Amino acid sequence: MDKKRLGELFRPYLMIAPAMAGICLFVLYPIIFLGYLSLYDYNLMNKAKSKFIGFENFAEIFSRGDFYKSLSNTVIYTAGVVVLTLLLSLVIAVWLSKKSKFNVFVQAGIFTPHVVSIVSIALVWLWMMEPNLGFLNYVLKALGLPPSQWLQSSESALMSVILVSVWQGIGYYVLIIVAALQSISPSIYEAAALDNASKLKVFWKITLPMISPQLFFILVIMTIGSFKVFDTVKVMTGGGPNNATNTLVYYIFENRTTNIGYASATGVVLMMIIALLTFVYFRLLSRRVHYQ
Amino acid sequence: MSKAFQYTGLTLSYLLKTAILIIFVFPFLWMISTSLQTYRETLSYPPTLIPALPQWINFVDAMSAGPFPTYAKNSITITLSIIAIQLLVMIPAAYAFAKYRFAGKNVLFSLVLLAFMIPGQVTFIPVYLMMADWGIAKTLLPQIIPFMSNAFGIFLLRQYFMQIPEEIVEAARLDNASEFTIMRKIMVPMSMPALATIALFSFVSHWNDYFWPLIMTDSAAIRPLTLGIAMLRETEGISNWHIIMAGNVVLVIPILVVYLFCSKQIVKAFVYSGIK
Numbered sequence: 115m116d117k118k119r120l121g122e123l124f125r126p127y128l129m130i131a132p133a134m135a136g137i138c139l140f141v142l143y144p145i146i147f148l149g150y151l152s153l154y155d156y157n158l159m160n161k162a163k164s165k166f167i168g169f170e171n172f173a174e175i176f177s178r179g180d181f182y183k184s185l186s187n188t189v190i191y192t193a194g195v196v197v198l199t200l201l202l203s204l205v206i207a208v209w210l211s212k213k214s215k216f217n218v219f220v221q222a223g224i225f226t227p228h229v230v231s232i233v234s235i236a237l238v239w240l241w242m243m244e245p246n247l248g249f250l251n252y253v254l255k256a257l258g259l260p261p262s263q264w265l266q267s268s269e270s271a272l273m274s275v276i277l278v279s280v281w282q283g284i285g286y287y288v289l290i291i292v293a294a295l296q297s298i299s300p301s302i303y304e305a306a307a308l309d310n311a312s313k314l315k316v317f318w319k320i321t322l323p324m325i326s327p328q329l330f331f332i333l334v335i336m337t338i339g340s341f342k343v344f345d346t347v348k349v350m351t352g353g354g355p356n357n358a359t360n361t362l363v364y365y366i367f368e369n370r371t372t373n374i375g376y377a378s379a380t381g382v383v384l385m386m387i388i389a390l391l392t393f394v395y396f397r398l399l400s401r402r403v404h405y406q
Numbered sequence: 407m408s409k410a411f412q413y414t415g416l417t418l419s420y421l422l423k424t425a426i427l428i429i430f431v432f433p434f435l436w437m438i439s440t441s442l443q444t445y446r447e448t449l450s451y452p453p454t455l456i457p458a459l460p461q462w463i464n465f466v467d468a469m470s471a472g473p474f475p476t477y478a479k480n481s482i483t484i485t486l487s488i489i490a491i492q493l494l495v496m497i498p499a500a501y502a503f504a505k506y507r508f509a510g511k512n513v514l515f516s517l518v519l520l521a522f523m524i525p526g527q528v529t530f531i532p533v534y535l536m537m538a539d540w541g542i543a544k545t546l547l548p549q550i551i552p553f554m555s556n557a558f559g560i561f562l563l564r565q566y567f568m569q570i571p572e573e574i575v576e577a578a579r580l581d582n583a584s585e586f587t588i589m590r591k592i593m594v595p596m597s598m599p600a601l602a603t604i605a606l607f608s609f610v611s612h613w614n615d616y617f618w619p620l621i622m623t624d625s626a627a628i629r630p631l632t633l634g635i636a637m638l639r640e641t642e643g644i645s646n647w648h649i650i651m652a653g654n655v656v657l658v659i660p661i662l663v664v665y666l667f668c669s670k671q672i673v674k675a676f677v678y679s680g681i682k
Contacts, residue, residue, distance in 0.1 A: 125585065126506040133499035134514060136555030140533060141521040147532035206426065209419075216423070222669050223427045226434070229665050229672060231614035233632045234658045237639075238433045241440065241647050249436060252453050285430070289677055342527045345616045349636055363527045367621075370531055378531050385528045392523055 145385070151378035158374060171379035181380070183357050184365040187272060191361060192340035194276040195283070199336060200329070203284050207291035208321070221292065225285030232282070236349035239278045240265065265351050268358035275346050275359055283339075287332050294328040295321070334395040338388055362387075434658070441465070441652040448647050464652035471641050471649065473626050474656075477634035484549050484619075484630055485612045489605050492556040496604070500560050501589055504567035505575060522557035530621045537622065548622040549630070553612070559604040566597040606668060607675040613661060631657050 152171055157163040175181050206224070210217045227235055242249045243264035251261035264274045298321065306316050322329075344363040347353060353360035353368065360368075362384050369377035440448060442460040468474075502508075503515055526533075537548040570593065578588050594601065616632045623629050635653045642649045665672055 123508075126502040126508040126511075129498035129502035129506075130514060132495045133555045133560060134517070136495060136551075137517055137521040137557065139536075140552040140555070141524050141529060142517070144529035144532035144536070145524065147535070148529065151532065151535075210423070216420070220423050220427050222673070224430045225669075225673060225676075226662070226665065227430060228676065229610050229614075229661055230434075230658055231616065231632050231661070233614075233616050233636045234437075234654050235433075237635070237650060237654050238437045241651065242433060242436065244647075247449060247451070247453070247647075249453055252451070256452075281430070286676055289673060293677065342525050344527060348616075348620070366527075366531075370534075370621075374531060374535075381528055381531060385524070388523070388525070388528070 148378050148381050148385070151375055152382045154375045156374040156378070158371070164375075167375070171376050172383075174376060175379055175383060180357065180360070181365065184360045184362050187357075187359060188341060188343070188361045190272060191276055191279075191343060192337055194273070195279050195340045196333065196336050198276065198280045199283055199287055200333065202280065203287035203291055203332075204329075206284070207288045207295060208317075210288065211292050211295040213296065221285070221288060223285075224288055227282040228285045232345040233349055235278065235282050236346050239274075239281075240350050243274055265359075266355060268354075268356045271351055271355060271358045275343075275350060278346055278350070279340070279343065283336070287336070290328055290332060291325060294325040298324045330398070334391065338391050341384070341387060341391070434662075437651050437654055437658070440647055441655045443648050445646065445648055461648065464648050465656065468638065468642075468649045468653035468656065471638055471653070472634050474631075474634060476627060477629055477631045480546060480628060481613060481630040481632070484546055485609055487546075487550045488553045488612050489608050491550065491554050492559060492608060493601065493605065495554050496556055496559045496563055497589060497594060499555075500563035500567055501585075501593055503560070503564045504570075505572075518555075518557050518560050521555065522561065526552075526618055530618070534621055543622070544625065544628065546628050549619055549628070552618075553608075556604065556608065559608070562604060563597060563600055566600040567593055570596050602671060603675040606664075606671055609664070610661065610672065610675075 153166060153168060155165040155167050155170075157165075210221055243251075245251060245261065245263050245266055248264070250264065254261050262270050262274075265271050302320055302324075303316065306320055311319070342363055343361050344367065347359050347361055347364045348367070351359040353364050362380070366377045366380045366384065369380065439455060439457065441464055442462070443454055443457040443464075444459075444461055447454040447457055503511065503518075533552055534543075534548070537543045542548060574592060575588060578592060583591070614632065615630075616636065619630050619633050623633065626634075635650075635657045638650045638653045
């Protein structure tokens, strides 16, 4: 009897043990390890030669121009992606929100890039954005517009990467906004119609406030997601030309073999930024956003 | 508003929607078209839209540019192993979190949520060093075991399990069913939609993954398809777009076929994954 009760006591712990082991080993412990590495001048070949240097790595981060360059690139990229995606997906979603077979079909089409590997997306756009033979410049020339150097000039490279990310991500956000729009009760619109409210007014005063929780949610996951941008940059530009598209994660990636301590410290900075964004999200979620 | 006016409006709306659709679908058609062109055709101006004679040989050329059977085998092994391990780890954990009361449950569950928020882009350096330390850096394991606990999956499945009425579980216990039987005969069959959603989401994200394998591999024997295709630019030269696009088609087609057949499920999976 006692043995059976003891078994029952331990059973839930046994059941969650593998999952918790995975989380501890591959998420929690690595975070601690990352913090530890960030305080060292770490020698990969000969661990005995690693030296504790306190916060020197962090001091170095904040005194280096290339870090600020990658940070500002990441911020510009994030702002560009977030603003463009939010505006465009809102417009498209409002437009596709009526339940019809054709609208669902268009939504599925817009969503397609989201299920395809970023490697493929990046390669296709790299080819489309080729300055001499690419399809995009052909279209621009056919329309009588000046061609662009796209990814090959430091002026347009970051914008081009933003464009590709917006193109890939938009379908997902359209889906979420459409779902939000369809969940608004029609009776609210009927009441507005009785009051002879204009379409624009209905949008500003009813639709937008009603979907603000979802918009806010989108804003946050997009911001956090954009701060982690790497794949597009790696495949399309390699951080170039002239560091014009070097982003935080790419910066960490580049330093990961030559200077592990420094790269880890940058990783800690990235983690702090993400933690801050998540924290702000939860704080604001409980306050600002209008729920009905 | 007159009828004629309405009809023009409707047609215009259809045309514009089709235009948007084209913006999102055209790059894929362009990829397929290029993959079937000759080198000369890719250089032509205006660009070739439909190749004169489909060049199937491009696929042979692309696939012989590297050990592609190995890459494909690795991609399949990695993706299927991750899904299998995740399900095995996830089901009992979600069951315990949903149906048991035990000390420390809330703290432990908040660790799951925490894990959900920490991205691989933060942890990759320490995890790589661990893998090297354990002496498994040259195997496929570093691309599999770090994903054994799917925090999103545990979270979603727990929600599902909680909706299964307590009475059903109690009735089964009175019939002397073991906890394992309850999981296998009640919980799992009743939450098939959730399990399918989680498995599909895992499949798409790990088949497409580029960042993690890039960090964890340094030899052809353990590389997945995504890396192999991305490397075509180095092995085939940057201007051989017809070969690069052929390789790209090989990478995209399996996902597009899966998407074609379960687009509803996949869309649902992605929408769920966002709702934390």
